């Protein structure tokens with residue numbers, strides 16, 4: 001027997017992180033193919049993470065170069081600790097919100113003799129585990145640079161590790177300190193939709209803020225004059241930082257104090273974090289358990305089915321239209337799907353507009369950037385940039401590359417209906433095309449407006465984006481048809497744990513980037529580029545569309561729904 | 562009429578034959594019960610019968626139409642209630658019914674009439690504009706039943722339809738089955754609850770570990786047992802059933 005608390009933690013960990021077990025457990029050992037897939041996926045994820053960390057490393061390197069002459073290189077570590085706390089707070093906030101009640105199982109746990117603080121504690125550990133990985137990456141990136149350049153004593157490494165362990169603690173405690181009372185108080189929020197929407201908004205706000213912070217911080221820290229002026233002595237600044245956020249101060253001390261003192265500071269940090277987390281779990285456990293009750297209550301609307309009502313509501317439409325509508329509703333009413341799909345199309349232009357506004361204000365950025373791109377932008381570059389943004393928006397959402405996977409459980413039923421598999425899949429394509437057109441319009445045409453391009457270039461940007469997005473749509477659909485992810489319990493898994501989505505997004509980004517780079521080398525006119533890109537992608541789309549239905553029909557027939 | 566011939570299926574991800582060489586003929590106007598313990602292969606057979614799963618071998622014919630050759634025509638002839646009503650929680654009940662009616666190409670007038678009468682009968686008429694996610698399991702089950710009858714099919718196929726229904730709804734459903742059979746329709750349903758089959762079915766089939774163990778009426782089952790010397794008069798179907806599926810002494814649950 002295991003004590004209830006550890007087994008609760010294991011239960012949460014398995015249901016959140018474990019890959020789904022397929023079938024009836026008949027296969028106990030992994031096939032080589034599955035292993036290869038898992039490795040491939042891990043490599044992809046590492047690739048994406050490396051990209052993020054790469055930005056952070058580059059920032060650290062340039063900051064180090066500027067700070068070293070002043071003897072302030074330790075600031076790197078302080079910055080890493082602050083960044084890690086910040087990112088952990090916001091990413092953790094989203095994780096905590098979206099796993100606040102991850103599934104019905106959470107509510108049913110209340111029927112077991114489990115104490116509220118055990119339940120909350122287990123949830124906090126869950127969030128802590130994923131946030132630790134994040135904090136570790138940030139601290140390690142800065143610490144590695146510091147270690148290579150400064151060759152500190154062994155205590156430094158221990159201090160850094162303990163710091164990475166302790167940095168997420170306080171943010172996680174703070175997150176639940178905010179969320180639990182909020183959820184306990186606000187009934188309407190105890191609904192998955194509201195939860196996901198808040199999480200999405202926070203995520204985007206964070207994306208903006210963090211971007212901004214990194215840009216400003218890099219600029220400032222590489223600017224020796226600014227550092228000298230504002231940080232006169234490190235103590236002045238650090239005591240301020242220490243007063244504002246003691247863990248960051250302790251983290252900095254633990255890595256720079258040297259000798260035995262370093263790990264001691266780190267231990268103090270760890271103790272502080274643990275105490276805070278324990279206090280929150282103990283203090284809010286009851287409130288958490290109570291707030292889980294009645295989660296997901298829905299209002300049942302009672303409408304008397306009068307003759308008028310029935311005649312108004314029950315009207316015939318074509319099977320294809322019915323399939324399209326179904327696709328549309330099932331995608332956009334599932335918050336996890338909506339936030340990762342259509343929502344991005346609507347919000348990204350907003351983010352870009354804000355970014356552009358900031359850049360315009362920062363006059364020097366414009367002055368710096370434009371002459372360098374000069375001739376290219378004056379030529380076809382502006383139209384292509386708008387087209388690229390449109391292509392990115394139109395294709396970058398997981399609408400078709402998870403379309404069959406999302407239907408997994410319904411397939412058994414759908415296959416028993418007299419619907420043509422061709423219609424079924426074409427409806428999925430059209431649904432994707434709808435968002436492809438929306439993204440192309442907002443991104444391509446919107447971008448062209450922002451760059452003040454003439455009407456025909458605006459149309460060109462839109463059409464290139466549309467052709468590219470349509471191609472991406474059918475290619476993504478093909479990918480998900482060939483290898484759908486059909487066994488999942490939580491709808492998010494159909495999207496987030498779907499190798500097709502990861503593969504597709506990466507291929508998509510790489511293709512757009514490669515075309516962008518290639519375009520800079522080709523010395524063509526606007527019309528040439530338009531003909532090349534629009535023609536190629538329109539033709540490729542048509543070719544795939546022509547061959548796809550037969551493939552889909554064969555595949556759908558053989559799927560063991 | 563439904564005709565299954567030598568149906569065999571082994572799932573790609575498992576080594577066990579889920580269904581093995583199963584042949585059956587079900588006539589119009591009869592209520593046919595498909596019985597067996599958990600994991601016997603009932604759902605697998607129904608999946609092949611409805612065209613959701615391709616058999617490894619064998620054929621399915623519905624109303625004289627071959628499923629493999631003309632799937633759309635064959636599928637249009639039956640209505641189907643699956644074993645999992647948790648499918649379209651994000652849709653409103655009315656949207657779901659309209660979707661199904663559109664796929665079956667049911668006219669405005671017919672769908673309006675049938676939805677009105679069936680929804681009244683199952684007492685969910687006033688929640689049609691609500692999200693299915695807000696329904697209890699029983700309500701979802703009733704909705705699936707209604708959806709399966711919108712095109713007034715000649716055959717009605719239901720997988721474990723009584724699960725989650727309250728006594729009143731279960732009674733209503735049984736009544737509806739009888740009515741459809743009396744009107745010349747064919748009703749086939751699977752269950753692991755013997756009592757239901759005993760009261761309702763004209764004929765039953767018993768399946769265990771993928772193989773058919775018995776096909777016939779309840780009287781025939783009793784006769785068979787007394788021939789073998791085991792059965793007493795008035796013995797319930799349940800004990801006969803247990804003897805049958807346990808014939809070779811192994812535990813059917815453990816075998817799966």
Ligand SMILES: Nc1ncnc2c1ncn2[C@@H]1O[C@H](COP(=O)(O)OP(=O)(O)O)[C@@H](O)[C@H]1O
Nearest residue numbers: 023024572575579599600601602603604605817
């Ligand atoms: N998708 C699947 N993949 C692999 N094996 C399956 C699948 N579905 C069912 N089985 C196996 O097939 C056998 C029959 O299952 P099923 O037809 O669902 O039984 P029943 O409906 O009679 O309870 C069981 O051994 C089950 O484990």
Ligand SMILES: [Mg+2]
Nearest residue numbers: 603604644721
């Ligand atoms: Mg079954």
